[in-house]
Amino acid sequence: MIQALIIGLYVWWVASPFSINLSFMVFTRPLVSGAIVGLVLGDVQKGIMIGAAINAVYIGYMHTGGSVTADITSAGVVGAAMGILANMSVEAALAFAIPIGLIGNAMNPLMMAVKSLFVHRADKYAEDGDTRGIGRLNLVPGTLLALLYPTIPIVLIIAFGAEPVQAIVGAMPMRLMAGITVTGKLLPAVGYAMLLRYMARDTLDVAIYLIGFVLAAYLKLDIIGIVMLGGALALLIYFRNSDKGVAANV
Amino acid sequence: MSKAQPEKKKLSRTALLKSWFIWSAFLHGLYNWERMQAVGFAHTMKPIIDELYKTKEEISQALQRHLVFFNTSPQVGALAAGLVTSMEEQRANGMPIDDETINSVKTSLMGPLAGLGDTITQGMVIPILLAIGISLGLEGNGMGAFIYAVGASVYAYAFSYWAYFQGYKHGGNLVEHMYGSGLLEKLSDAAAFVGLVAAGGLTARYVNFRVLSEIRISDIATFNIQTQLFDRLVPSFLPLVTVLGLWGLLRKGVKVNHIIWGVFVVGIILGWFGVIG
Numbered sequence: 128m129i130q131a132l133i134i135g136l137y138v139w140w141v142a143s144p145f146s147i148n149l150s151f152m153v154f155t156r157p158l159v160s161g162a163i164v165g166l167v168l169g170d171v172q173k174g175i176m177i178g179a180a181i182n183a184v185y186i187g188y189m190h191t192g193g194s195v196t197a198d199i200t201s202a203g204v205v206g207a208a209m210g211i212l213a214n215m216s217v218e219a220a221l222a223f224a225i226p227i228g229l230i231g232n233a234m235n236p237l238m239m240a241v242k243s244l245f246v247h248r249a250d251k252y253a254e255d256g257d258t259r260g261i262g263r264l265n266l267v268p269g270t271l272l273a274l275l276y277p278t279i280p281i282v283l284i285i286a287f288g289a290e291p292v293q294a295i296v297g298a299m300p301m302r303l304m305a306g307i308t309v310t311g312k313l314l315p316a317v318g319y320a321m322l323l324r325y326m327a328r329d330t331l332d333v334a335i336y337l338i339g340f341v342l343a344a345y346l347k348l349d350i351i352g353i354v355m356l357g358g359a360l361a362l363l364i365y366f367r368n369s370d371k372g373v374a375a376n377v
Numbered sequence: 378m379s380k381a382q383p384e385k386k387k388l389s390r391t392a393l394l395k396s397w398f399i400w401s402a403f404l405h406g407l408y409n410w411e412r413m414q415a416v417g418f419a420h421t422m423k424p425i426i427d428e429l430y431k432t433k434e435e436i437s438q439a440l441q442r443h444l445v446f447f448n449t450s451p452q453v454g455a456l457a458a459g460l461v462t463s464m465e466e467q468r469a470n471g472m473p474i475d476d477e478t479i480n481s482v483k484t485s486l487m488g489p490l491a492g493l494g495d496t497i498t499q500g501m502v503i504p505i506l507l508a509i510g511i512s513l514g515l516e517g518n519g520m521g522a523f524i525y526a527v528g529a530s531v532y533a534y535a536f537s538y539w540a541y542f543q544g545y546k547h548g549g550n551l552v553e554h555m556y557g558s559g560l561l562e563k564l565s566d567a568a569a570f571v572g573l574v575a576a577g578g579l580t581a582r583y584v585n586f587r588v589l590s591e592i593r594i595s596d597i598a599t600f601n602i603q604t605q606l607f608d609r610l611v612p613s614f615l616p617l618v619t620v621l622g623l624w625g626l627l628r629k630g631v632k633v634n635h636i637i638w639g640v641f642v643v644g645i646i647l648g649w650f651g652v653i654g
Contacts, residue, residue, distance in 0.1 A: 147402035148451060152503070152529045158510050162522035172517040179514025179521060183583050186507050187576065189499045191491075192413075192448065196633050229637065242409035246444075249407075249416050253440035256433040258423045261440060262399075265406035265420040302649045309653055310644030312586040316616060317637055319584065320623035322576045326500045326569040333621070335570055339577025344612045350508045350578055357574030361567040 128286055131208075133167050135282035138204055142273035144266045150200075151190065157181035157203025157224075164207040177210040177220045178203055184225065184311055187318025189325060196317070198231030201277050205284055212289040219296055222307035225314065234276050241272060386469050388428055393462065395424035397541040400458045401534055404451050413448035418458070418483075425462050429469040439465070442476045449487040450494020455537040457486045459544025460552065486552065493565045500572035502532055508579055584616035589654045615653070 140146055141154045153159055157178040165174015185199050206224025209215065215223065245268045252260035284292075296304075323336055339357065342348045348356070404417040419440055426439045449457060461479060468474040506528045513521030543551060555561040588607070591599040600606075607614040626636055647653050 144403050144406035148405060149530055149533065151405070152533045153526045156507065156525065156529075158507065158514050159522045159526050162514075162519060171519055175514045175519055175522055176517045179511045182507060183511050183515070186504050186511070186579060186583060189495065191495055191499075194633075196637055225641075229641065232634075236410075239408060239410045242407050243411035245407060246409060246411050246416065249419065249444055250441070253419070253444050254437055256436035256440065258427055258436060258440065261416065261419050262423050265403055265416045269406050269408075302651075303645065305651065305654065306645030306648030309586060309648030310641050312584070312654075313619065313640045313644045314637070315584045316580070316619040317623055317633070317640055319576050319580050319620045320627055320636075321633060322500055322504065322572060323620065323624045324627040326496060326572050326576075327624075328566065328569065332569075332573060333624075335573040336577040336580075339574035339579075340581050340613070340617060341577075342574075343578035343581035344617075348578070350505065350512070350575065350582065353578035354505050354571065354575050357571045360574070361570040364570065365563045365567040 130167050131282050131286035134164055134204060134208060134285055135278050137163060137167070138200065138281050139273055139278040141200060142277055143270040145270065155200045155203070157185065157199055157206065160200070160203040161207035164204055165211065168208065168211045170211050173211055173217075174207045176217050177207045177224075180217050180221045181206050181224045181228075184221070184314045185228075185318060186315060187320075187322045189321055191325070195232065195235055196321070197228040198234065198277070199228060201231035201281060202228030204281055205288075208285045209288060209292050212285070213293040213296065215293075215296060218308055219304065221311050222304060223292065223296060225307060225311050231277065238272060238276060242268065386429060386466065388425060388462070388466050392424040392428045393542075393545065396421055396458065396462060397455065397538060399423065400455055400541065401451070401537040412444070412446045415444050415447050418447045419443040421458050422461070422465070425465050429465055438476070442479060445480060445483075447483060447487060449491040450498060452498055452533055452536040453494030453540055454487065454490045455540035456544035456551075457483060457490055459541040459546075460486070460548055461544075462541075463545045463548045482549070482552075489561060493561060493568070496565050496572060497568040498532075498536075501568045501575065503529065504572065504579065505575050506532075508575070508583070511583075580616050580620050581613040584613070584620070586615060586653050588615065588652070590652050 137154075137160075141150045141160070146154055154163075158175070159178070161178015161181065162171060162175040165171040165178070168174065181203055182199075185197060185202075188196055188199070202224040205227050206220050209223055210217065210220025245264060249261060249264050252264060323333070327333060327336070338360075339353055342353045342356065343350075400417075400421040403420055404414050406420065407416040408414060409416075422439065422443045426436055430436045430439055443461075461483060464474055464479055464482065468479075506525050510521040510525030513524070515521075547554075588601075588603040591601045593599050611617070623636060623640075627633065
């Protein structure tokens with residue numbers, strides 16, 4: 128119970144404005160939240176293994192113009208906590224976390240809609256020339272709303288969910304488990320497709336993506352090597368001939 | 378009133394640092410559908426407005442001017458905040474900069490900066506750092522989470538600091554220079570290039586599913602599509618084809634959320650019957 132509350136405090140902080148925008152960059156990521164949940168529950172190693180496995184599903188996930196595709200906060204925290212408390216395997220915890228990320232995602236647009244209601248208060252403060260009011264408004268509603276979601280549901284699941292979850296996962300047909308596991312293996316592909324969609328300037332840019340694929344699939348380079356090579360190529364292509372080249376051509 | 382003052386108003390270092398920090402930390406404090414980062418932007422301007430303007434009228438006008446719809450990428454977008462800060466300073470010193478000018482600068486910058494910023498931050502930096510962290514984390518190595526956390530935090534704050542003060546120092550000239558020389562486009566293209574190469578590599582390394590079913594050729598022989606065909610010709614063939622196929626769906630305008638639920642259903646069916654795993 129105390130552990131659930133400590134995790135709740137963490138989630139509240141992460142979801143509130145006081146996470147100083149490091150939530151999106153760092154603390155909502157299951158890789159990190161899994162390790163922290165593991166620390167609270169006394170099994171850091173399992174926490175980070177589950178967190179890393181969950182996060183592998185969401186490597187390519189982007190947040191653009193307010194739309195996101197998964198609630199990675201809930202997926203990471205609940206997945207790691209249940210994995211440890213209900214004594215699940217890493218695979219089972221992953222299979223449990225994925226539906227949570229999907230369901231929780233429905234809350235994001237709702238929260239943003241609720242926050243819209245406060246904007247008119249901001250207009251009022253602006254009319255009054257109340258700069259402090261604006262600052263307060265930017266921080267207080269977000270903090271309170273973060274308590275409603277995702278903090279309270281997550282605390283409740285962690286505090287009371289271990290046994291039911293254990294029962295549910297235990298009663299799940301092997302075939303369903305295998306099915307959710309396959310979903311977990313397919314979902315990263317959505318992330319990479321999104322990255323491709325966002326970054327390919329035209330259809331031919333898929334060639335750049337293929338270069339990276341070949342480097343890893345055939346040449347077995349690891350990601351740091353691939354990035355260094357990609358960076359070197361990008362420098363040559365986009366920056367080498369910028370000024371000198373023009374001068375030389377004249 | 379400000380025009381009557383002989384001495385030039387200069388923003389203090391403290392006010393600038395406060396403004397930069399509010400931008401970096403609280404831009405999404407009240408992120409909402411109606412005006413996105415508007416309240417965060419107005420909050421960012423609080424230390425600037427407090428220092429530059431004294432009458433209620435001026436303060437009110439300044440706040441209203443910054444409560445309009447705004448949405449950009451936090452790290453790279455700090456450039457817009459720095460730039461607008463320098464415009465406010467000039468305005469307070471009597472330069473003829475009206476609301477309209479400031480608004481049009483903000484509106485014209487937020488799109489391109491969001492494009493550049495999302496490409497660099499979400500398309501390149503985060504996936505690469507995550508991949509490094511995850512590869513350690515899967516082995517139970519806590520350094521994976523630590524390296525990612527430190528790397529991403531330092532990146533976020535260092536980049537926004539640099540961008541904010543570049544914007545403040547160079548003002549409109551910088552924007553003109555970036556557009557004029559094509560630097561903005563080049564940076565964006567280069568980041569997209571690195572991100573795409575990384576995405577290709579990550580597809581091969583981190584998307585792992587294989588065909589499990591075998592085709593019976595005769596009573597004693599079976600043909601394993603995965604080991605006897607894919608693995609020999611194109612390793613990670615299925616992940617590659619899946620990513621390209623989903624990309625095609627996205628290009629056709631299919632909504633991401635529909636795709637995700639579709640993947641969920643297809644995954645359960647294929648897993649249930651043991652076709653892939």
